Amino acid sequence: MKVALLAGGVGGARLAHGLSRILGSDLTVIVNTGDDLEHWGLAISPDVDTVMYTLAGLGDAARGWGLAGETFGALEQMRRYGEADWFNLGDRDLATHLVRTKALRDGHKLSEITDRMRKALGVRSRILPMCDEPVRTIIDTPEGSLPFQEWLVRRRAAPRVNAVRFEGSRVPAPGVLEAIAEAAHLIIAPSNPYVSIDPIPVSTAGAIAVSPIVKGEAVKGPLARMIVELRGEAPSPAVIAKHYGKLRGMVVERGDEAGIDVPVLATSIVMKDEEDRARLAREVLDFARGLS
C-alpha cells in the first residue's frame, strides 16, 4: 500500500519515521522547502534534512533537529571571523550542505541530490523536496517582511505575524504529483499548516491530517500564536481541519474532537519516543484503511 506524506520539520519527521518503519519503500515523504535558506554560502534545506536524518536514525532525538553527536567547531570559528552566528549549523550537518551546494552548482536538481543522499544514508522511503526551484516563505510583520528563518531563529519568532506568503516559482518537483496519484492515502503530518504544509503546491483534498495542536497548544513551535494572530481564533484541531478543508479524516488527541466535521480518530498523538511514532503510524494507517 503506497502512502504519500506531506511534512515539515520535526513533527513531520517523527510521523514519517513511524510510517517509514512500517511502509519502507512504499512511503514517499513530500517535504516543505519554503524554510530553505542560503547561509555561509551554503544551500540549506532544514526540513528535508530533519526528515532525512530522522529516517536514517541519525537524528538528535532530544533536540529534534540536526545530527546526533553533533559538534559546533565551525560555528565557533565563524564567530572569530565576525560572521553571522544566529543560525545553528553543526559540523556534521555542514557535510550535507556542502554536498548539496556543490551538486546544485554542478547543475543537479534538489530532488535528485536528495534522493542520492537519502540512499547513501540507507533510507528506504523516498524523500521528495516539494520543489526543485527555490521557494521562500516570507513572514510579514509590523517590522517588515522577514524570510522565515530570520523570523523564526534570528528574531526568535518575536514579531507579530500579519501574513505568510511564498516567493518563487512553486512548481512541484518531479515525482511529487505522481507519488500522490499513486498513493492509496495522502497523510498530512502534524506540522504547522501555514509555514510547513501550505507552501507545498499540491491539493490537500481527500487527505487525512494529524493535528499539530494538542489541548490548545502547539506540540512544537509558534503555531498556536500564529492561529491567534492570523485567524483570531483559539487554537484547536477544528481550526486546522477548517483551514485544510475537504479532508477525508482527522487524527487528534483524545478530548480534542470538538467541532470537526470529518471522521475523527481520537488517540494519543504526542510522539515522545520511537514506540509512540510506530504506534501512531499504525493507528493512522488503520484509520485511513477504515475510511476507504
Place this chain on the structure above:
Amino acid sequence: MKVALLAGGVGGARLAHGLSRILGSDLTVIVNTGDDLEHWGLAISPDVDTVMYTLAGLGDAARGWGLAGETFGALEQMRRYGEADWFNLGDRDLATHLVRTKALRDGHKLSEITDRMRKALGVRSRILPMCDEPVRTIIDTPEGSLPFQEWLVRRRAAPRVNAVRFEGSRVPAPGVLEAIAEAAHLIIAPSNPYVSIDPIPVSTAGAIAVSPIVKGEAVKGPLARMIVELRGEAPSPAVIAKHYGKLRGMVVERGDEAGIDVPVLATSIVMKDEEDRARLAREVLDFARGLS
C-alpha cells in the same frame, strides 16, 4: 625595520611566528598558493591558513597544520555520503574555507580576503598570498601528472618526482613586490624550495635563506627525496643555496656549512617550540643586519 618572508606551510609558519613576535606589523609573509585546491566545492589555501593559524596562536602545535582543538565530524559525515575523504578538513578549519569561498564568489580577491581574516584573528603581521589568481603546482610522475595535494596527501608522495611545474597565471598579488621593495631584508623560510618557494613569482636574489635540510634530512616532508629525484644529488644546505643562487646569506644547522659559497650562520635551526622560533628569528635578523 621592515622584513619580507617567503614561506610555504609548516616550516615557514614556524619561522614566521618567531619573526612576527619581534617585528609585528613590520613583517610581511608572502605565502605560496601553488598548494591550493578546490575540495568539497571549497577554495582551500593550505599554506596561507597554516601561516595564519600559527601567527594567530590558534595552530595545532603537535600536528603543525590546522587548528588546535579540531574535530572531524563533517569528514565523518562526508564518508557516509561516499564523498572524497582523502584530504583532512577539520570542522573549525571549514569555517575558514567557507568564508573564503563565499567571498571569492562575491568577487573579492584572495589577498583582500586573507587580510580581513588575519585581522579578525588578531594577527598584526601582514599575510600576503603570492597571487590572487589560482596557481596549481603539478607533480609530473611516471604515473602521470598529479596536482600537488593529490600527489602529497592522496598518494602519500609515493610516485617518483620527474618534474615540478606550475599552472596558472603567476602574477604577484597586490602588495607583494612593494613589500619586498620596502623590506630591509628578504628572508626565505625553511620551506621546500621546489614546491613552496619556487612557485612564488619573485626574485630570491639578495635573500637570506634558512635551510630546510638538516644533516641530510628534510625537517618535514618529502624534500630530501625530491632533491635526489630531481637533482641526483645528496641533500644538503649547499644544494639549496645553489638552487636559489645569488643569496646574500644562508642559515644552517651547525656542522652543515660545507660547500656554501655565501656568508653562513651556523646555529640550531630545528624549531621544536615557541622559544626555538623566537631565538632563531632573532639570530636570523641579527645575521641579516650584520650582512648589510
